[in-house]
Amino acid sequence: MIWVQGQGMPAILPDRRYAISAPDVVSEDFSGQIVILNLSDGRYFSLGGIASTVWSNLLAGQTPQAIFDSIGQHRPELGDEANRFVDRLLELKLIRPQEGSESGLAAALSETWAGDPPKIDVFDDLAELIFADPIHDVDEQAGWPAPRPESSDSGNGPTK
Amino acid sequence: MNAPFKVSSANLLAYANDRLRAAERFPRERLIRRDLRLARLDMTVWFTSKGLAEICESMLVQHHSEMPFQQAAEIFALDSEAEEWDSPAMWDEGAGFSSREFERILAAGDRRGFYHHDAPSWQFYDSGAAVGVHTLPGPLDIPPWELGSPLRLFVHWAQAGIGKRLTHAATLGINGYGALIVGPSGSGKSGTTLAGFMNGLDSVGDDYVVVEQGAAVAAYSAFKTFKQDEDGLRRAGIQATDLIGAKRNWHGKIEFDAASLMPHAFKDRMEIRAILIPRIARAKRTSIEPVASHTAALALAPSAVLQLSGDASEGFRFFASLVKRLPAFSVILSEDPAEIADAIGSFLARGAGHAG
Numbered sequence: 461m462i463w464v465q466g467q468g469m470p471a472i473l474p475d476r477r478y479a480i481s482a483p484d485v486v487s488e489d490f491s492g493q494i495v496i497l498n499l500s501d502g503r504y505f506s507l508g509g510i511a512s513t514v515w516s517n518l519l520a521g522q523t524p525q526a527i528f529d530s531i532g533q534h535r536p537e538l539g540d541e542a543n544r545f546v547d548r549l550l551e552l553k554l555i556r557p558q559e560g561s562e563s564g565l566a567a568a569l570s571e572t573w574a575g576d577p578p579k580i581d582v583f584d585d586l587a588e589l590i591f592a593d594p595i596h597d598v599d600e601q602a603g604w605p606a607p608r609p610e611s612s613d614s615g616n617g618p619t620k
Numbered sequence: 621m622n623a624p625f626k627v628s629s630a631n632l633l634a635y636a637n638d639r640l641r642a643a644e645r646f647p648r649e650r651l652i653r654r655d656l657r658l659a660r661l662d663m664t665v666w667f668t669s670k671g672l673a674e675i676c677e678s679m680l681v682q683h684h685s686e687m688p689f690q691q692a693a694e695i696f697a698l699d700s701e702a703e704e705w706d707s708p709a710m711w712d713e714g715a716g717f718s719s720r721e722f723e724r725i726l727a728a729g730d731r732r733g734f735y736h737h738d739a740p741s742w743q744f745y746d747s748g749a750a751v752g753v754h755t756l757p758g759p760l761d762i763p764p765w766e767l768g769s770p771l772r773l774f775v776h777w778a779q780a781g782i783g784k785r786l787t788h789a790a791t792l793g794i795n796g797y798g799a800l801i802v803g804p805s806g807s808g809k810s811g812t813t814l815a816g817f818m819n820g821l822d823s824v825g826d827d828y829v830v831v832e833q834g835a836a837v838a839a840y841s842a843f844k845t846f847k848q849d850e851d852g853l854r855r856a857g858i859q860a861t862d863l864i865g866a867k868r869n870w871h872g873k874i875e876f877d878a879a880s881l882m883p884h885a886f887k888d889r890m891e892i893r894a895i896l897i898p899r900i901a902r903a904k905r906t907s908i909e910p911v912a913s914h915t916a917a918l919a920l921a922p923s924a925v926l927q928l929s930g931d932a933s934e935g936f937r938f939f940a941s942l943v944k945r946l947p948a949f950s951v952i953l954s955e956d957p958a959e960i961a962d963a964i965g966s967f968l969a970r971g972a973g974h975a976g
Contacts, residue, residue, distance in 0.1 A: 484720065486933050488921075488940040490914035495940075497922050499932045500720040504922040506914065583918070585804060589926045 472546045474525035477558040477566070478518050485554050489516065496554055502587035505554070509576035510538065511545055518546070518555060521566030534573045545578035552582070626712035629721060633729045635709060636744040640731075643696035643753040646705065651696075657682045659830040659840030659888075661778055662692040665771065668702035669759030676770045681841040681879065683888050692750060693778040695771065699756040708740050708755045723930055732777045732930040736763045745777040745930075752777065764870035768845040769828060773928065775842060779830055780931040785938050788927040789920065790826040791839050792816040793890040794968045798824075800831070800839065800895050800946075802920040808898040808953055810848050812960060814856045817846070817878065819961030821968075822887045826878065833938070837892040837945060844886070846878040856957050893971065895920065895948040896964070906954045906963035916948030 480487060484500040494507040494515050507515055517527050524546050531542050549555045627635045651666040652673050658680060667673040700707040711717060726733045732745040739761040745752035752774045766772050776786040790801035790813040803809045813826040824841040832838045847869055853860050860866055866876040879886040895916045921939035925932050953960055
């Protein structure tokens with residue numbers, strides 16, 4: 461595994477294939493615009509610019525390297541941003557390396573690279589529905605689980 | 621069996637099965653039976669508490685049909701003040717807790733569930749048999765947010781089992797056709813719905829409705845209550861003191877019986893032709909503009925999926941399909957409830973985008 465210096469996060473292996481982090485992560489294509497939902501932490505995401513094409517290619521079994529090469533041919537100015545975007549997908553745990561049993565033929569590479577640089581909008585306004593769980597709030601510093609400060613009517617109930 | 625004192629991931633499924641079996645064995649002659657005709661669903665509920673039975677009957681909308689609906693479910697709401705019903709177990713806090721893991725363990729056994737730690741109480745549902753149990757420490761110890769929407773999760777699980785969804789959305793309509801009103805808390809969803817409801821439009825609900833996707837998309841009423849803060853009521857021309865049976869809910873909003881307030885405007889069903897996403901703008905006049913389907917997906921799907929535990933992946937697919945079928949519009953709101961109602965009413969009367 462390659463690690464990005466100073467960040468402690470795994471970086472993309474360019475020649476490896478990746479899959480959506482199912483079953484916790486689900487996504488849907490709305491006329492070329494991708495919406496992703498992480499069911500385990502309640503965050504959801506919207507992809508803009510050429511991010512949707514990168515995402516669709518990754519899920520179709522194309523390696524990051526094949527995608528970067530294609531972008532390099534057609535939109536060389538977006539190469540670095542595409543690289544950072546794919547790293548970000550891994551950092552957000554939206555994709556994971558494919559297992560051996562998952563590898564099959566990749567679908568043809570879509571090379572529709574017209575559009576803005578890749579962009580991912582992250583929404584966490586619903587995360588409370590997951591983290592305000594019945595037992596504990598998650599406290600990454602203290603370790604998990606950390607007791608809730610006081611009992612209340614919170615629970616994992618609905619928002620207002 | 622005596623309830624285990626602590627439940628963790630290791631014995632969660634066994635505890636769920638034990639409570640389901642114990643509920644089905646409980647002597648029926650000691651229970652209060654209510655047959656509820658819910659939206660496309662016949663639900664028989666057995667209660668130990670008369671008070672809880674009354675809450676459920678008064679809050680749930682009953683749909684009248686001469687024929688039984690295709691789907692039936694049987695639910696037991698049993699509290700441990702009743703003889704021979706064990707106190708609900710406690711979650712083992714030392715074992716940690718993950719909502720997603722909780723769901724996954726139960727789903728592996730075709731069960732759904734929810735734990736409310738404050739009471740504590742448990743809700744378990746056997747999807748295959750359409751049987752559920754709500755085990756409570758006391759007669760009215762349901763989660764506070766369910767006082768206005770009792771049996772919410774059982775309705776959700778039963779509807780999901782037949783391809784429909786209890787959906788976190790409001791509705792407005794006219795002449796049998798309408799729109800889902802969606803958006804985050806504070807976006808003006810409830811205010812828009814109340815403005816329309818009090819000024820000539822119909823609704824089947826302002827918080828949760830049952831949505832069915834067949835040849836057409838239809839929404840059915842599930843609960844009789846609307847909720848609004850006092851300022852919102854005032855803006856809509858309603859005095860909180862005039863509302864019969866109004867109660868302040870767990871979030872400090874006033875919950876009231878919309879079906880009694882405006883019986884002619886509170887409908888059982890409407891065909892859904894569009895998705896509306898209100899935006900508080902204090903504009904001079906309300907305007908309605910088309911938005912991309914992914915905007916509607918962001919406004920509807922994550923909230924609708926995460927508000928109700930269980931069947932999340934299926935829920936995401938359901939709402940994605942819904943968004944792809946219906947045109948979506950942003951509603952840039954004025955401050956005048958009557959003008960908002962006129963704008964939305966005119967829009968809906970024109971065919972709401974002529975969705976097919």
